Amino acid sequence: MKVLALIYGDESRWEGLAEKEREEVYDRYRAFAAVAAAKIVGGAELAPTSAATTVRVRDGQNIVTDGPFAEAKEAVGGFFLLDCSDLDEATEVAAQIPGATTGAIELRAGRQEEAA
Numbered sequence: 001m002k003v004l005a006l007i008y009g010d011e012s013r014w015e016g017l018a019e020k021e022r023e024e025v026y027d028r029y030r031a032f033a034a035v036a037a038a039k040i041v042g043g044a045e046l047a048p049t050s051a052a053t054t055v056r057v058r059d060g061q062n063i064v065t066d067g068p069f070a071e072a073k074e075a076v077g078g079f080f081l082l083d084c085s086d087l088d089e090a091t092e093v094a095a096q097i098p099g100a101t102t103g104a105i106e107l108r109a110g111r112q113e114e115a116a
Contacts, residue, residue: 002110003082003090008074009103028098039093043080
């Protein structure tokens with residue numbers, strides 16, 4: 001099953017880290033990715049919410065605004081797409097993501113079409 005692991009964290013905390021501290025965090029993510037490589041389909045760090053663009057379509061018109069969809073203390077800062085046998089395995093993998101120690105990891109299973 002494909003599971004999206006959304007990594008939530010406090011952007012102001014990240015912005016407050018010194019470059020050496022950020023490199024240490026990146027090292028932890030690289031180590032995680034090496035250990036969990038068999039389960040990771042893809043992933044990426046995301047630009048900050050200040051660089052977000054939100055798109056809505058209302059009455060056939062595209063409405064494009066700068067900024068995030070919602071204001072929140074914790075924002076999605078990155079993601080991994082996991083390929084796991086079940087949600088229990090995805091939970092075990094997600095618990096190893098470094099962001100779980102300071103933020104939260106939201107798991108969202110992909111909908112699977114039933115074979116006809």
